[in-house]
Amino acid sequence: MKDFIVEPLENIEVLESKDFFSELSTELSKGSGISSYFAMPQGSDFKLFACLLSKSGEIKIICSNVREKITSLSTFFPQLHLFEREIAEKTGLKIDGHPFPNPVRYENGLTASSGKYFRLGGDEIHEVAVGPVHAGVIEPGHFRFQCLGENVFNLQIELGYQHRGIENAIPKVKKNKFLPLIETVAGDTSIGHAWTFAKVYEALSSCEISPRAASLRGIALELERMANHVGDIGALSGDVAYLPTSSFCGRIRGDILNTTAILCGNRFGRNFIVPGGVAFDVDEKITEEMMSKFDKAYEDAVSAISLLWDKKSVLDRFEKTGTVTTEQALKLRLVGPVARASSVPFDIRALFHIYPYEDYELEPLTLNGDVFARAYMRWMEIKKSYKLIKNWMNNLPSGPISVESKSLKPNSLAMALTEGWRGEISHVCITDENGNISFYKIKDPSFHNWQGLSIALRDAKISDFPLCNKSFNLSYCGHDL
Amino acid sequence: MIKEILARIKQGNKTSHFPFRNIKLSGRYRGFPETNFSKLSDEEKKQLSEICPCDCFSKNGSQMSMDLGNCTFCGLCSAKMPEAVKFSKTWSMAVSSREDLIVKDGFKKKNVVAKPEIKKIFGRSLKLRQVSAGGCNACEADCNVLGTPVFDMARFGIQFVASPRHADGILITGPVTRNMYAALQKTYDAVPAPKLVIVVGSCAIGGGIYRGMPMMAGLPPNIKPDLFIPGCPPNPMTILDGILRLIGRK
Known part of the structure; x- marks a missing residue:
């Protein structure tokens, strides 16, 4: 089996929007994972692609034309939530029914205050805000904890400070810039990203x-x-x-x-x-x-x-x-x-x-x-x-x-x-x-895993955050691109 | 405890002899370049400019120059025209002024000028706040290792600290994205004067591979670097050597 797929665009069937989302649900229910999910501009509309990887290693690409909005499936399939937010931010498409449609990277002229923060009510709840500049030699990111005493109820992770616009730049730059840009998607994963680029x-x-x-x-x-x-x-x-x-x-x-x-x-x-x-x-x-x-x-x-x-x-x-x-x-x-x-x-x-x-x-x-x-x-x-x-x-x-x-x-x-x-x-x-x-379209593994860190912190002690964070050691720049 | 002691004996003392003895880096390392543009035809000069991913080469009349402040040391130029650009093994490359990174034919490598007042104030203790402003985390990684036993910069009284209030200066990596601009400015403002500014890596110095991209803001105009450390990322030795020269310890 090959770890890549290459198809002429005309061979990829364009589904009706309704069929696309039902196909996506069916595949995800069967245990396939989302490897990449994005919308490509096409005139004034967008072409939506979902790249799925089945448990046995088959790569399947489904596609549909979309206009104005996409249906959110995040409530049923949390693995999609960041991808959907990313699509909304990059294209301006509405995401119908997304539980928390914050921007991902604050691009498109948005400022860091355009997002919203999840808040817990109650007199004894306190909020801890950390970053973007942390103690230590580390990349920038903003973390918000909702705590009762030492216990963390929720950790919200807001990134985007490292956003350099690599994906958008690649179609525009001369050929000899491809590799240097890809190698800096995440500096500690230069080989991983360069190899993937080379495969493509x-x-x-x-x-x-x-x-x-x-x-x-x-x-x-x-x-x-x-x-x-x-x-x-x-x-x-x-x-x-x-x-x-x-x-x-x-x-x-x-x-x-x-x-x-x-x-x-x-x-x-x-x-x-x-x-x-x-x-x-x-x-x-x-x-x-x-x-x-x-x-x-x-x-x-x-x-x-x-x-x-x-x-x-x-x-x-x-x-x-x-x-x-x-x-x-x-x-x-x-x-x-x-x-x-x-x-x-x-x-x-x-x-x-x-x-x-x-x-x-x-x-x-x-x-x-x-x-x-x-x-x-x-x-x-x-x-x-x-x-x-x-x-x-x-x-x-x-x-x-x-x-x-x-x-x-x-x-x-x-x-x-x-x-x-x-x-x-x-x-x-x-x-x-x-x-x-x-x-x-680039997807660094951190894009999937940041939410895992947030889940690891649920009901944990806030003093365990550094240890949990280190145990994931995710890339900020790989997420921010 | 006995296991730790045995492990320590097995691992041995790994702190490098730098700066008391010179260190040699691996055979394929690309360091400070020597150029010889004079023999190139106009056509070849054009080719050289086109081959560089970071647009380091520029022509002023007939004189060609290479901007090390933007260079990622990828070696494409030297692979294509080994006569014109030759990367040496010299890893001591930090300079005190941006112009000192513009390499021309017959250029002599400039060293950092250790100002007496900097040596007097910071020579025995320098605390730095590191700000990562949009890079790829490679420069950050190579700054981080300065704390490991091999480089052990604490033996020179140099340390990274958590708060800008405790710092004598900031060390900036990354091209400064629009989303990090305000945070960098605030961190800089929070460092008490007199303060030093060190920029590490080609992105922070000249924008590097990201130069001209729309999400870039660049260094705020009031932040004036005292030390430029080129590389993508610079070898940790280059960084340590630069900082030591800045505070007059080398």
């Missing part, structure tokens, strides 16, 4: 990359995953004041980033992936240099992270904090390690088995969705990524690292999925009659 681009130009290029991309993606997971576990230990692991992991994360830098000169893997393959090859010397650094980093990670799991004071803070149940995770369609920590067995790598992930399997999950689960899930993934990288490095196929990418097919739609370190990344690209990009 290659699908539209019928280009197949060499096994060597695919393996090298896999190595870069897993290095990115390991670096971020190690960093996250360190940050979690820092938040419960267990400093040994925190200090060790902060440094080990850097060692893994430096391994990526040996590969391509940039710690975040910038400029490594290009449509058609990769920009840098490895020879024996580079391989050796990378592996010796990488093996040492992994060895250190094992000794640093193992300290956590039998430390009672750490476990006491991790366990039963910020729990997200399996049912909640499914309803919100959480993705990535956060979902797997709530025992949702969903991983793009295991679903599609594309090269070089053909042997990748998920083991049965029995985690209960608390901070411990999210930390432990990361640890399991670090171990798996290590094995993958070792295996690929030792068995690199020979061959070219890139093939010439041709021009894009006109009037087509392509969509691709990648399991980034935060979860499912999806990109959709639509071309015009000349084969130029006319519409581009």
